[in-house]
Amino acid sequence: MSGMNRYHRQTLFAPIGQEGQAKLASKHVLMVGCGALGSSAAEMLTRAGVGELTLLDRDYVELTNLQRQHLFTEADVENKTPKAVAAASKLTAINSETKINPVVIDATADTMVNYVKQVDLIIDATDNFDTRFIINDLANKHQVPWIFGACVGSSGMTFSIIPGQTPCLDCLLKVTPVFGATCDAVGVIGPAVQMVVTHQTTEAIKILIEADQKIRTQLILFDLWHNHYQQIDVSRSKQENCKSCGNTPTYPTLSYNNRTKSEVLCGRETVQIRGQQYPLESLHTKLSRFGEVKANPFLVSVVIDTKRLVFFHDGRVFVHGTNSIEDAKKIYYQVVG
Template structure:
């Protein structure tokens, strides 16, 4: 039924030809939280023929403020995000195909997920996964759109393999000690603004309007009314291990992945970052105070308790997540509070 897309077809850069192209495209969305729920809904309503959505988490009450596909019943039942999102998206547009996966994304999963994909949308909550996405994108020459937000601040950049700098070029190494939504909060308009930039760029690519792509990294603060567009093309590095002349794709290698281990007899999971870090525990304690949790810190470690969850992080970035043997839950808590 082309009638449902009639107003979009009236937009000259898309038209009937572009609409048919959308119907033939496959987009992979990694993370179905704040960004992923909105971008998946926009692309579903736009008529993208196939969406693959991936998330490892379930719905909590704190998600309802900004993750718009979910309702109170989802939080009561702790429904996996991928399951609830698939149901809502199919209700929004029954003509398209939705494939949902409840999984923790690793390089192995990514290799199978990207088969036949035209575009990858970043809707994750940590740089561990983003750097994997970056490398798989470069390896298979699939464009991807980076997006992140915290507080009232957001950022987006479209990465085209072989043309633009990749995320590794821009970041050099995985950032350590940044703010997260659980330590700095977030307002819905900031996330929505990121999604607007991401999905607009997506529609340009999926309808073969690459000439209209922004070509710059955009950052903004919706509260202080600041917007910056930065030309980062000079930052492309010829010797970048992810996108350079002789790529090795380091973040697809085991050594560059977050490691986990269930501690025998202790009902705890150890989470270790890819490389040893030097965490500023006092600074981290200040960030965690905003959560309302209980914090104890000394020269060697920080102990953090919030609700029924108890965690300990050491100066080298290694953490113990107590009260669980569930590796996926432990990684989620680690990235939520310590990433």
């Protein structure tokens, strides 16, 4: 493979050109989430020639992901491959010139901070607003631009947040209605995902090649099924007293007291517990007395009665089969002592 030949059609596009392509190759993007939005956006940016891409995701591939989450296969489902690892394998095969860093961890204030400090841009590909608010505080604190994106059903929304210039997510959501449902509850169609990804990655390229005057300043809202599309000027929503981007920010989600230790994963009948780290090898032995154990280099799982417990190397545990944090903790402590 030779030089810029693979990007020939892209460099022919005058606003990018050879200079823009060189800038893309020098930039580092953090993708928070490798599901529907993240896998597609990661593929598009990898094909475009971004220099480095860090993929941060806490989950593994399941069968219901395949309808809309690019890069994953039935083999990934069978092997319970972490999404970040599965995506990295496919992306490296697509473009060996892009450095891909898969990270299998939960996106918290503690785990994300060092990655945020190293990148030029953050792309939100998460499925919950708790994580987005943490991204919002970290991005504003460390002056890193980020691109918000969400979709459910046939609808989607996206907005580019530039610290010090645009309203932040907290400002935005005080004046803008957001989805009251989730894709786990009402579903989502692939084209809605791709529409959000198209807007996010286009804005990402503008930011990365420093085409600042072309960055979209409006909030995008759409519903593909009902043929609705809106661009809303939200510039006046920026608040001087905002705790995340105002004159004297306190970054509330970065406070230890505001961090969630256990949470229900929306719509999945699953509870996540952040517990003590155990070597996966010793867990395999410990869990074998409860039932059949399945393992790969990234996780160990066991089925106990109607519950399935999945232990990750960073101390997180998914307890599938319940929406009760109390019940999940009870079986967790029965297993680990």
